[in-house]
Amino acid sequence: MIVVFSMGDCLSATWPSVNRILEGNDGCQWMQRSLLKSAIHAFSKVEGRLSETKLTYRTFSLIIVLIIVGGDMDHQRQLISNGNPMEEIVGFSRAVRVGPYISVGGTAPVDSDGKTVGVGDVYAQTKQCFEIIKAALEQADSGLHDVVRTRVILTEIDNWKAAIEARKEYCRDARPVDTIMAINRFVNPEWLVEIEVDAVVAD
Known part of the structure; x- marks a missing residue:
């Protein structure tokens, strides 16, 4: 208005x-x-x-x-799905866009069938997480260039270097702020990492 x-x-x-x-x-x-x-x-x-x-x-x-x-700001709510059947069961979206703001929830290293990608390999799992995130951002008419924050969540903090090496391949240009943390475990014990992302679509 x-x-x-x-x-x-x-x-x-x-x-x-x-x-x-x-x-x-x-x-x-x-x-x-x-x-x-x-x-x-x-x-x-x-x-x-x-x-x-x-x-x-x-x-x-x-x-x-x-x-x-x-x-002039658009505050419509857009839900982004990647077809994960758990979205309906649990009640979540891969990402949500409201106006220029996009939040991508904890993204696990899984393929389209829900199977873990890169079992035992933090680097490969981190790359898979970012590939899913990249697709979600593009579905929201955005991209990795709009990312302003990443959160790297690990089960072993000693694996942070491998995760960050993979992260750099996707965030080198945007250079978003980052948080690295460790937790006890994820729902699937094969998962060694999850990634969360926040993005803002610039004018």
Whole structure:
């Protein structure tokens, strides 16, 4: 949603009218309200007390830009599946996209039949995890270039070097932040690693 103010509106706007926008009475979405609050907080340090004075046209011009930015964001929810039968049984998706944000859940090193790929080989298993993740991101109209965070989850922390060597092949260009951790075991004891990924689709 885009809220448009004329110059006259901007010059005559008082704090109560802005407050109605912030409270959502004018149809603003939560992102728009958040942007408005941030802009007003920043300008209050320069413009003085907003509750007692009229907002300037310059102030409202910037706020309108922020409203437009927030209003253009797509917050539809898209569920990404790779055909794993456990998705229906357990109730999960391989990935979920909301607007520009994509989360890829813990991805195990399995093939299309659910069999473990690279039994006993952390490097091979990590590569398989990323291949599944890559496909999920592409299905969400994204790609590895949009990845901002990876989580490498191992059953043995001493295997981190092999896992990271495989990770580098998929993350060298994007260079996302990373977390490496170890747990006791996964559901399938053949799995030595799982990977989680977060991505943001840039404009």
